[in-house]
Amino acid sequence: MQFSFANQGLAWSDAYFLAQGLLNTVRLAAAATLVGTLAGIVLGWLRTVSVTARIATAPFVDIIRSVPMIIQLILANSFLSILGFGASPFWFGTVALGAWMSAVTAEVVRAGLLSVPLQYRKSARSLGMTGYQELLYISLPLAFRTGLAPWIGLVLSLIKDSALAGVVGYIEYMRSTQILITRTHETWLLLMGAGLFYFLICYPVSRYSRRLERKVRV
Amino acid sequence: MIRISNVQKAFGSVIVLKGIDLTIEKGELVCLIGASGSGKSTLLQCINGLEPIQGGEILVDGISVHDPKTDINKLRCKLGIVFQQYNAFPHLTALENVALAPRVVAKRSRAEARALAQKHLEHVGLGDKGDSLPSQLSGGQQQRLAIARALAMEPSYMLFDEVTSALDPELVGEVLETMRLLKSEGMTMVVVTHDINFARESADRVAFLCQGEVCEIGTAEEVIDHPRKEQTQKFLRREKRTPLEIVKSSVA
Ligand SMILES: Nc1ncnc2c1ncn2[C@@H]1O[C@H](COP(=O)(O)OP(=O)(O)OP(=O)(O)O)[C@@H](O)[C@H]1O
Numbered sequence: 108m109q110f111s112f113a114n115q116g117l118a119w120s121d122a123y124f125l126a127q128g129l130l131n132t133v134r135l136a137a138a139a140t141l142v143g144t145l146a147g148i149v150l151g152w153l154r155t156v157s158v159t160a161r162i163a164t165a166p167f168v169d170i171i172r173s174v175p176m177i178i179q180l181i182l183a184n185s186f187l188s189i190l191g192f193g194a195s196p197f198w199f200g201t202v203a204l205g206a207w208m209s210a211v212t213a214e215v216v217r218a219g220l221l222s223v224p225l226q227y228r229k230s231a232r233s234l235g236m237t238g239y240q241e242l243l244y245i246s247l248p249l250a251f252r253t254g255l256a257p258w259i260g261l262v263l264s265l266i267k268d269s270a271l272a273g274v275v276g277y278i279e280y281m282r283s284t285q286i287l288i289t290r291t292h293e294t295w296l297l298l299m300g301a302g303l304f305y306f307l308i309c310y311p312v313s314r315y316s317r318r319l320e321r322k323v324r325v
Numbered sequence: 326m327i328r329i330s331n332v333q334k335a336f337g338s339v340i341v342l343k344g345i346d347l348t349i350e351k352g353e354l355v356c357l358i359g360a361s362g363s364g365k366s367t368l369l370q371c372i373n374g375l376e377p378i379q380g381g382e383i384l385v386d387g388i389s390v391h392d393p394k395t396d397i398n399k400l401r402c403k404l405g406i407v408f409q410q411y412n413a414f415p416h417l418t419a420l421e422n423v424a425l426a427p428r429v430v431a432k433r434s435r436a437e438a439r440a441l442a443q444k445h446l447e448h449v450g451l452g453d454k455g456d457s458l459p460s461q462l463s464g465g466q467q468q469r470l471a472i473a474r475a476l477a478m479e480p481s482y483m484l485f486d487e488v489t490s491a492l493d494p495e496l497v498g499e500v501l502e503t504m505r506l507l508k509s510e511g512m513t514m515v516v517v518t519h520d521i522n523f524a525r526e527s528a529d530r531v532a533f534l535c536q537g538e539v540c541e542i543g544t545a546e547e548v549i550d551h552p553r554k555e556q557t558q559k560f561l562r563r564e565k566r567t568p569l570e571i572v573k574s575s576v577a
Pocket residue numbers: 336339341359360361362363364365366367368487
């Protein structure tokens with residue numbers, strides 16, 4: 108132990124610290140995915156049915172999609188601090204990443220809904236379904252099939268972007284890695300570990316999505 | 326009874342229907358024929374309120390289809406419609422396709438809806454295809470599935486919009502057979518078709534649509550075999566030629 112302290116500066120307690128960061132990353136990504144996806148579905152649907160809603164929400168969607176995540180995070184953080192919101196870094200991160208997720212998911216949902224052939228919708232309505240029933244039983248499931256692959260892509264981006272949440276003071280995995288690097292100067296080892304970790308999360312997700320896609324596309 | 330009186334319909338500045346008058350009695354099979362673009366599909370979709378109209382009135386069993394006070398979803402349960410293509414919901418099995426509307430619209434229990442769906446699948450000869458997805462069915466089977474799905478709402482009227490024209494020739498027969506079966510059971514039907522032979526042998530009356538109006542209407546014998554109007558004669562001369570004759574004449 109003494110040896111490893113002297114040469115690497117890494118202790119077993121650091122593993123616990125990293126595990127905590129890892130858990131925080133998963134928590135943040137999961138929360139932002141959930142919030143962003145639900146909001147994105149509603150936003151995407153609104154943007155297909157109402158011209159007013161489309162125009163009103165266009166600045167939100169466009170700005171969020173075009174401004175780099177790190178700038179958004181910093182701006183949101185300082186803006187909210189100035190306004191005196193004392194929310195926890197976890198919530199800052201969730202709101203910022205969730206807002207991004209909702210804007211990009213909305214576009215996927217909108218494209219998916221628009222890709223549903225009009226004839227299916229007419230068939231549904233001709234059977235006496237209301238507009239909402241048609242949406243629920245026909246359009247959304249069909250939009251899900253076209254939107255699934257791009258949506259998974261967004262989740263992967265989100266997981267990776269969550270590494271930026273350190274700038275608002277959230278100790279997720281990347282931030283905890285940086286802290287350890289500063290202390291121990293074990294740059295290579297720690298960064299490789301971080302890279303491996305993101306790979307280990309993202310790779311199964313993308314593999315699973317490919318399987319799911321194949322199953323859904325019949 | 327479906328009573329269509331002086332119905333006018335325009336898409337923007339394009340006037341498609343210029344005052345259609347047509348009455349369809351209970352138990353009758355009326356064929357609508359006419360050139361492409363004459364407004365046949367549009368008329369069918371006006372009948373069940375999928376398309377709004379700009380003038381006139383359509384009464385189904387005395388209820389005005391386009392009256393804003395009408396519960397259109399309830400009225401549509403009386404009017405089954407089958408389109409030319411893209412009919413079967415691709416994400417649902419054949420049985421689910423048929424059971425969906427009885428369950429969510431007619432509020433039947435899941436078990437009841439499935440039993441009803443099975444009955445109607447058997448009716449159109451798809452009793453063993455309940456678990457198949459539409460992509461695993463042939464075009465003709467998909468069209469029969471669409472017919473079963475409409476029948477499951479127990480409609481009083483069935484509207485068919487060129488249901489065989491997207492099919493391979495060898496699959497047309499089975500769909501027409503299903504339609505003849507419905508007619509023999511006394512279903513009231515409005516059938517848009519390019520199949521003059523089907524119209525001749527099955528229709529009680531044939532209506533020829535031309536430039537947004539009912540140009541000629543009568544029994545199949547009157548309209549198809551002894552048309553009086555010049556437009557009808559011209560249209561039929563073109564339609565009656567089999568594809569082979571068209572090939573011959575263009576080769577000659
Ligand atoms: N949604 C629409 N928007 C604009 N114009 C339309 C629309 N649907 C149909 N039309 C026009 O209305 C006219 C009648 O179309 P309709 O589909 O009713 O003809 P049809 O008699 O069914 O022809 P076909 O035999 O080719 O099916 C056409 O000129 C068509 O271009």
